[in-house]
Amino acid sequence: MITETAVQAEFHGGRARVGPLTWGQQGTWDGIHEWLPEVKPFFVLTRWLPIPLLLGVGDVLEQISELLLRHESLRTLFHPSPRGDATQEVLGSGALDVSLFDRPADDPVGFTDIVTDCLVRAGATAFDHDKELPIRVSLALHDGIPVLVVLGVSHMAADHTGTELLVAELTAMLRARADGKPVPAPKPSVQPVDLATRQGSPDGQLLNIEATHHLREQLALMPSAPAPARAVPLSPRFVRGEIESDALPVAVRAAARRLRTTTSVVLLSITTSLLRCFCPGPTYRLDVMQSNRLAPDLFNAVTTMNQAVKTAVALDVDSFDEVVRRSSATMAAAKRHARYDGRLAREVLRDVVLPPGCQVNDMWSTLPRARATATGAPAATTLAWPERTAHEDMDLYLDTGGTTDRMRLSLMADTALLPPEDIEAFLFAFERIATTLATEDITPTRIAEVFAESQSSSSSIA
CATH class of the missing domain: 3.30.559.30 (Nonribosomal peptide synthetase, condensation domain)
Known part of the structure; x- marks a missing residue:
């Protein structure tokens, strides 16, 4: 029988701050709330990846914690305002619940069925962005040995490209840990709060003006x-x-x-x-x-x-x-x-x-x-x-x-x-x-x- 338990991936020492939403986040926020309580498939991006042999649950949790520290979007809460928009609060420390599904060696249930169930679970329920981190993680185990990671990423945290980047990065981190090598350094990239600040600048407002002119031209046609x-x-x-x-x-x-x-x-x-x-x-x-x-x-x-x-x-x-x-x-x-x-x-x-x-x-x-x-x-x-x-x-x-x-x-x-x-x-x-x-x-x-x-x-x- 499949045993389901829960553990936590803790993260500490990250940068904590509060800021407005980026334009992309605001559009996603509006789209999600337009359709609630329905959860459209593209509101939660689901992926799975294999775990190299010789890694234990603790090793995998360490890499998930490192991933959360690297990307502020994964440790962000989104708080609604009376105007219909929201602010984002990046947490410096906290914990992410991780579900474990352990399959005994003699159990007839295949890992394909376990992964499918985890993917369905990840995308079936709307995120409570005000209280829940925008990523859901499950591990499929074989007699206590981690075999697969299943991710459900809210569209508030990543788009399709961002989710693929996460999968590639976590794959490389797990591989390095299994090989006894240093995990690859994070690639330089802007964080959402910094992007929101850039969009609120005079250069960002100029983009708005030009986009508005283009929209009016297209509406006329x-x-x-x-x-x-x-x-x-x-x-x-x-x-x-x-x-x-x-x-x-x-x-x-x-x-x-x-x-x-x-x-x-x-x-x-x-x-x-x-x-x-x-x-x-x-x-x-x-x-x-x-x-x-x-x-x-x-x-x-x-x-x-x-x-x-x-x-x-x-x-x-x-x-x-x-x-x-x-x-x-x-x-x-x-x-x-x-x-x-x-x-x-x-x-x-x-x-x-x-x-x-x-x-x-x-x-x-x-x-x-x-x-x-x-x-x-x-x-x-x-x-x-x-x-x-x-x-x-x-x-x-x-x-x-x-x-x-x-x-x-x-x-x-x-x-x-x-x-x-x-x-x-x-x-x-x-x-x-x-x-x-x-x-x-x-x-x-x-x-x-x-x-x-x-x-x-x-x-x-x-």
């Missing part, structure tokens, strides 16, 4: 009505489909080289071209998520910095070259204007009724490129239907992730606009278009044909 329904919506209304593909990373990189642009622009161009297949245009709302890690001291920051830039994209184009040109301009503008105070943006939007549109979050292009290694034949592309939900703010959510060599392309869609068979068609058409672009040009007419062909061959129902 946006359609006044949503895209018309194409089907009777399902219940729950929103369905997420996703493919995992070895072919996509190779094709997208090759297309970027051939077109002399970035992988993010290629992905955005394919997305925009497919939108033309079911949105009448001439424009459509497109929110572009940006990681905001352009400065050197932000590369390794463990906090939440991603913000969305509202844009209007033109769908009335005659060539894919023109799509690429416009996508490049859209992405460049999004990078320039993705740092802003969301509360000021809400003032601009106070009397504006925005149509739902598509949010694009390209997390794959931000992954560090691993050194090439010899591999076998590419694995087959797989299709999954991981999520259904009743309510969302947008028609479509397109996310890229996975690994450098196997991309996960995920589309959450309003089934009134894209029923499940069309979600599947979109995903596989996306892969086919990328593969074509790796070696040759493609026309908007041919893109529409590829989407129609994918529709006719769709067979999976969510």
Whole structure:
């Protein structure tokens, strides 16, 4: 029988202070409280990693304590104010509860089931940010020997990139401890309170002014009505489909080289071209998520910095070259204007009724490129239907992730606009278009044909 106990990872001697939220934290805070008591999957980022042999529970707890000391965002409480915002209190000392799940050697329960249960637990309950540190940690043990670490990180403490940095750092720290070597030194990075101070400076306010001007320009170009329904919506209304593909990373990189642009622009161009297949245009709302890690001291920051830039994209184009040109301009503008105070943006939007549109979050292009290694034949592309939900703010959510060599392309869609068979068609058409672009040009007419062909061959129902 699995034995569950609890221990603590204590931390002492850290810097204690209080400050305002960063712009990224404030946007996340507002999003979390907009949906409470529902906990959206992206509000808690869950990960797991193996523990090297020869380490005891005490060794692992020491490294978790060191991780908390290195990153102020992990030992921060968030206190609400009557105005709806919050302050962050960084604790200099304290303790984090860590759950232990010990599996006897003769127990039939597999570690996969234990990890799955821990991941579900980590993300099932909303964080009490006023009293609870924004990270949940579990250890899976085999007869008292730690085997796996499971993390649940609140989006208030880290975004996707920050969470991957945490996993890589903790992995290296545990490996060094097992090898009897000094743990790697922390990489220089800004802490959230310092970032909030920078954003409140005159230079930060200038970013706000420029972002506000860009927002007003885009609002003037946006359609006044949503895209018309194409089907009777399902219940729950929103369905997420996703493919995992070895072919996509190779094709997208090759297309970027051939077109002399970035992988993010290629992905955005394919997305925009497919939108033309079911949105009448001439424009459509497109929110572009940006990681905001352009400065050197932000590369390794463990906090939440991603913000969305509202844009209007033109769908009335005659060539894919023109799509690429416009996508490049859209992405460049999004990078320039993705740092802003969301509360000021809400003032601009106070009397504006925005149509739902598509949010694009390209997390794959931000992954560090691993050194090439010899591999076998590419694995087959797989299709999954991981999520259904009743309510969302947008028609479509397109996310890229996975690994450098196997991309996960995920589309959450309003089934009134894209029923499940069309979600599947979109995903596989996306892969086919990328593969074509790796070696040759493609026309908007041919893109529409590829989407129609994918529709006719769709067979999976969510």
